[in-house]
Amino acid sequence: MDRRLLLLLLLMMEHNALCQQQQTCTKSVVNSCSDCIRSGPFCAWCQKLNFTKPGEQEAVRCDTKDQLKQKGCDDEEIISPFNYPDITKSVPLSMSFKNEEPVQMSPQKINLQLRPGLPQTFRVAFRRVQGYPVDLYYLMDLSYSMKDDLQKIKELGNDLFAALKRITRHAQIGFGAFVDKTVLPYTNTNKEKLAKPCDENDQQCQAAFGYRHVLSMTSEEREFERKVAAQFISGNLDSPEGSLDAMMQAAVCGDKIGWRNSSTRLIVLTTDAGFHMAGDGKLAGILEPNDEQCHMENGLYVKGSEMDYPSVGQLAAALEKHNIQTIFAVTQNVESVYEKLSKIIPKSEVGVLSSDSRNVIQLIQRAYNSLSSKVTVTYDSLPDNVRVVYTPICDNPGPTGDSRGVCNNVPEAQMIYFDVTVTVDSCIEDKSFTIRPLGIKDTLTVTLSTNCKCPCENSEDKAHPHCSQNGSIICGICSCNAGFIGQFCECVIGDKDETSLRASCQRNNGTECEGRGDCVCGRCQCHNTESGSSIYGEFCECDNDQCEKFKNKQCGGNGDCDCGICKCYSDFEGSACQCKKSDEACRTSDNTVCYGRGSCVCNRCVCKEGYQPPLCKTCLGCPDPCQTKLNCIECLAFGSGPFETICSMECRNTKVEKVDQFTLTTKECQQKDSEGCWIKFRLDQLVGEDNYRAEVLKQRECPEPPNVAAIIGGSVVRITFIGIVMLMLIKVLLYMKDLEEFKKFENEKKKSKWREADNPILHTATTNMANPTFTGE
Structure with missing residues (x-):
């Protein structure tokens, strides 16, 4: 395929892709043509002199081409870089294998100069060689x-x-x-x-x-x-x-x-x-x-x-x-x-x-x-901030994805194509990556560079008349020489450098003049809004168009807008002056406003934390006053407790009365004081948050002191009694043991069989005498 024809095809594909996308320019901080180009793929810059109105920021030069034309910028004055594809090597595809190296994919090398965010599509052709080894x-x-x-x-x-x-x-x-x-x-x-x-x-x-x-x-x-x-x-x-x-x-x-x-x-x-x-x-x-x-x-x-x-x-x-x-x-x-x-x-x-x-x-x-x-085209590792999408063009395409393109059931010698869309998300140095079919040696090397600078940013004229002879024109705006600042380089810096002067136009190191004015010689010159109202303040932080509205009227028509805050007339109140002043619905039975525990705004009680509308009478989640007021009641009623020395200071909002019986109908409290006595009292919350009246019974229920003599005497008697019982118990146990041994001895004795006169020691002596001369007759 002829190289010029390929390049023309790439440009047509890019043009069609751009026409299908909605062209918008979302600007952030834009101070130069390069900033504008980096803001989005459809942002363009107008370099026409005097394009901006007096006091208007130069950022208005950055917009879509259509918007800039509507504002009066001519085509030749608009800068909007496009992608530039350059095919550097495109060897034709081989039909069959003939000993020399066959070519199955084309092109082989392409250089892409891309604008960040603007996709570029090019086409890759593939054909299986017949008789491939x-x-x-x-x-x-x-x-x-x-x-x-x-x-x-x-x-x-x-x-x-x-x-x-x-x-x-x-x-x-x-x-x-x-x-x-x-x-x-x-x-x-x-x-x-x-x-x-x-x-x-x-x-x-x-x-x-x-x-x-x-x-x-x-x-x-x-x-x-x-x-x-x-x-x-x-x-x-x-x-x-x-x-x-x-x-x-x-x-x-x-x-x-x-x-x-x-x-x-x-x-x-x-x-x-x-x-x-x-x-x-x-x-x-x-x-x-x-x-x-x-x-x-x-x-x-x-x-x-x-x-x-x-x-x-x-x-x-x-x-x-x-x-x-x-x-x-x-x-x-x-x-x-x-x-x-x-x-x-x-x-x-x-x-x-x-x-x-x-x-x-x-x-x-x-x-x-x-x-x-099955022909699968993919890439090796991609550089950072680069995206690639493959679109197969064949009879049996696989699913379109961002990692590979697939064509199935491709016969030999049939030409197929893949549209490859490359997008660079941010400015990068020269990078490259390789596209190739899996299992096949052919490769396509894609070299990437980004177009992030405007061609008008180089100027050698340092004394342009438009810049009061004190600077040069860079893409339609003045770049002042050293010692001068201002939209037309009309201000002399003097002893301060430009950074110090510009810093004096920033509130809390924020945006210069809040982005709504120009820093001229160290002071903010505020712009006018589209509605014609003025922007004012040391840093252009104030205007009279941003106050809250009521019934589609600023400050409800009942006040003036002052630097974004409604200043209501005397008979009105509220963030948008939407209410007439009145506290009728906030009045309580004792003729107080919200019981002193809230404020009445727009005839409704706005209660302090914990207290509940409509009149802030009760409190949810507040500590139990029976416990929190115990120390004050003890010191005021009985002169004891932790607050004894500081009672008048700590308990100035608590009034205590000692009574024989209660007259208040509020909840009864019973708490143990620091001396261990039970105190019974009732509390009534007065107007305000920490303001109470208490009735306390005169008599405390205190435990009687211990009888030491009785305790000691009783202890001695108990110990003596326990000792005697223990001794008797031991004696009984020993007696039972001896009795058992004696009975055992008696039983053994009965079992023994004694023979009488068996012991030769106990026999009497026996004597036999014979007379040798006695014959027995």
Whole structure:
């Protein structure tokens, strides 16, 4: 597309956009043309000499173009900068791939000089190149549960290449495998198990590993078949695998994987399990976060035992940065897990594998067609205060948003467009950002600058006649030389500097002359209002148009407005002099006004805090007078209490009368005084807030003093009696104990069986005598 035609199209789009917006200029503090330009996208400045009326502020020069024209400013005198887009590089789109670098998006570079707040729209064209090269990296889970799937991939090598060649003649394929980190609790770290983590009956098993790069990108079918045939299953302990580790290395190790600069880059991840992510490494004592760098040596990821898994955000950023699209070929049991992951990973698709991966080729074909036919345009990080909105122009547009534009089901060689609207909210230095389609190398660099200054702000004439020969003209107003101030530089500063003189026109460091006058030689010259009434006061703070109105009349027609406050005539009152003076409705039964606890305004009582209308008789939330007046009643009636020495001063508004019986019908109070006596009294509140009359019974109810002798005598008797009772109780207990022991002895004695004369000591002596000569005859 011709560059001049593109520029004309951009200007027409901008003009249409401006016509659709309501042009208004909301001014804040405007002292110069630059201030006006920054106030809003539709603010313009009139640089015509003598445009302002005497005493009128220069801020009236700032308004919309239409308003300035109505005020008498000519077109050539109006300054209103517009956006200026400049396409600096626009290489035509390629139709098909022909070895050289194809171009799928145009333009490639654009400079935007923008006015803050004024949106600028430009158009980006995109066309998919026919036969664009494809690099497919097959990343396979080789944990033990994927044994059947590995065998099927070994058989489908030719079919996989045939499918890729149907997509493009310039296809390459690579192969990588992963299991998990070779540390506990993910892998058995027993030496024998590290060497052979599979089942004991499975002879073909390779040692445990995290991620292994097997084959760099190649277009040779036999090389792919040979490398894949040499792979065997491995194993680990837990169900989730280290797939994110493997994908990160495949993305950042581009020179070792063999990604081409001009190609569609695909990673096909096949697995039947979930994945570990950042933070899971803590289970193995791995605390160092993933650094998103390549750590591959001899085809192996060597930092798996030292570095945590990457986060999903880190992986998404790495894939987007290297223009890699992902196809998750997973079994049905983990489909929902990878569907959620796919929403975070840009340009990714999910397909369901059969139990032995037999359908992987059809799955890759469908996913590739879905990815390649969906064109998503987005940007990298935006500068501060910059907004971008995309509007897709195609047969199947996605939702319009501020972060990306989407066109679905785009066939090869079909031209589509995106309208990109850029708005800068405030003045910025030169900045740039990049727009690109996801998964594609083409980029558009947008360089931004802001137009925040007026071209009329440079002047070399320091003695212009309009400025009394004491200054120069800057955008229609005088810029005075040193030592002079004033609208026409007519005042000599003298001993004071300009800052001091201008400060004397500010009340409490506020706006100069309240924004309603000019500071001339250190004094405010006030303007006139549109209604013709005057503005006055030292700082132009007063006028007679801002008083409160009643019945659409200022001060109700019953007073004069003085510096915003109604001064009512003698017979009227109220903030707007809306009431005739009268206190008839405020009179009480005892002919007081609001009981002295409020004022009568507009014939209604305005009560003091707590007291309730209509006549301020009762008080809600006030302290109980029975308690607050106790000290005064005690000191006035009985000459005691905390106020005893200061009674006349503290209790001057309280009148006390001692009586034998009450005559007042108010609430009766009963309080204990400082001596512990009960005082009974009744209070009647008189006119005013703290004015009371009290009747107090003459007799207080005081407790009798204690009888010391009786207390002591009674105590001695009680103690003696208690002592005797205790001794008797102890004696009884000892007697009962001895009696029990004696009975026990008697019982034991009865049980004993005594034999009489058993003791040989108690027997009498026995003597046998024999006469040897006696024969017995």
